[in-house]
Amino acid sequence: MENEKKVTFDDIAKYTNFSKTTISRYFNNPDSLTVKNQDIIAQALVDLNYHENKLARVLANGKSEFVGIIVPNLYLHYYAEMLNQILNTYEQFGYKFLIFASNGNSETERAYIQELLAYKIEGMILLSHTIPSEELASYQIPIVTIEREDRYVNSVNTDNYMGAVQATSLLFKNSCDVLVHINSTVQKDVPAYGRIQGFQDTCLENRIPHELIIRDLGHSHQEIHECMLEIYEYLKKTYPNQKKGLFLANDTHANHMLHIIFRDCGTLPDEYRIIGFDDSPIAEQSIIPITTIGQQIGKIAYEAMELLVTQMNERKKRRPKPQTELIHKSITPILVRRETTD
Amino acid sequence: MENEKKVTFDDIAKYTNFSKTTISRYFNNPDSLTVKNQDIIAQALVDLNYHENKLARVLANGKSEFVGIIVPNLYLHYYAEMLNQILNTYEQFGYKFLIFASNGNSETERAYIQELLAYKIEGMILLSHTIPSEELASYQIPIVTIEREDRYVNSVNTDNYMGAVQATSLLFKNSCDVLVHINSTVQKDVPAYGRIQGFQDTCLENRIPHELIIRDLGHSHQEIHECMLEIYEYLKKTYPNQKKGLFLANDTHANHMLHIIFRDCGTLPDEYRIIGFDDSPIAEQSIIPITTIGQQIGKIAYEAMELLVTQMNERKKRRPKPQTELIHKSITPILVRRETTD
DNA sequence: TTGTACGCGTTATCAC
């Protein structure tokens, strides 16, 4: 029953006998008004039931306070939780998030970026890995990537190498006779390659007998299970009566391997030690809670936003200095000891 | 090195000797131009490297094509996957999504809604349950809620009652001697209450011996585990030598219970049949794949958007007719048979 | 088929 017309600064100005300018100042620089006049305007706001229009403000001052995000999907817990933590930075930085899920298609991803640009986002965070960083850099807008190839853009990544070192060292200390790292093919320029490198280096340095099993493990539950079964049979045959330390590429794989061993032996025998990566829920919820390398997702999200905000602020200055050097932040993961290691 | 100034319709107009209006038409109603002139403008666009500004368009025509979303969190797979599916409707409907995670705090949630309104969202989808639907309805903007109390707003929910009927019937057909439903306290006005009601009604109708165990099961992994352990001991003592059909409130709980039984017996004995709810990843990834009631998340998301789009379109008409009756859509879940039932 | 003139709601500039 209230009049549906939206009330604007003009209406408030007329109602209070101030000018539009003063009303605008009330919002953006209240201290430049007398306290008395602030009260008058505050009262008018409620009398007229004013609601602000931030889009009009964007058109006028160019600051949208939008950040665009592209995730591959939200099915995997890692992406979901990362997005969650990014959203939580709203309290700190005040940026709003426009979000797309690319589902791994680079063409639609390009379309999404265009759409984001059309809505005047001030910066962008990418978790997807379909578009080369060189192309991303060409968009001339602040960008931070997370855990993907990042040669030409700023980024925040988990220190995968250190994570692998921690995992490998723990298995070594558990006095395993042979260490095995199981992973799928991963390009050398993506951060996750550090898991392989860290494992190898640590084994070599300490002269630990080890084996690297790299193969396409598939994606469906069924496929992964069959691959793991094969690998299990192989290990059993190849290293009989030896204590095997298994470092899996992620918790999902670790969970599969644990199940296979558990169903074969009725328990996890001392002959096997297992460690995963990610600290996803499955690690804690498995039949035996799995030791894992926990990525500090909250910290990664925060650092990414901070890095982005710095760039966005620089851009708002009268004479922004172009960034001269790329920044790659590295966040050390944390060893989460549970019951699949000693 | 290109000129940094953004090029506008004015620039294109001068470049092509058309008027701004014609340029605008090129985008919004291209068929009203001759094909030849379309080509001229198309060429000018690339010559000048034009980039559209959709915010300016919003200010002019009032249609933001923004939909606001508030989720409680993205830690739980259910919310993450629902958001995922909602994002995917972009291909169908073209609406962009502004997203907040409320973390269950109603005060910040209200602030988020204000922020969304300030950015001229055309509608809103709520998965959170902190604000009563009556208050939501007062915002005078198209709203659809998903799986929460919905007395005063449009909504899409899983048919929890039918889900429970399916679960209960299956356990009955598995010739269990006694059926048990384990759940935490749930208000009668939230959709999930149907799980309890459906269980009871089915048992009563078929004169099946049954028991309803309602108690606060806690939230941490540890808490849930301890509660389940207690319940297991109780069931073992109370129904010895009887085949027990266990219908758990969700897959996480089902997984806990399965583990407890499995570790006690070394397997899942015929004496126990288990069924969960949600078809979350844990159900498939458990030591024995768990039979569950699968919510059709993709369908729910689609129906929610469709319902919202209908309302938003109605609003854009010259004389919108106010909605007279609330719409509550109900999506039937699907029984996913796995190995914890016969 | 195309053009003119004004409006959308706010901020910035420069006066007073």
Next chain:
DNA sequence: GTGATAACGCGTACAA
């Protein structure tokens, strides 16, 4: 401390 006026980039009667 406050006000007039011109942007910001695009859409839309209405006119031609």
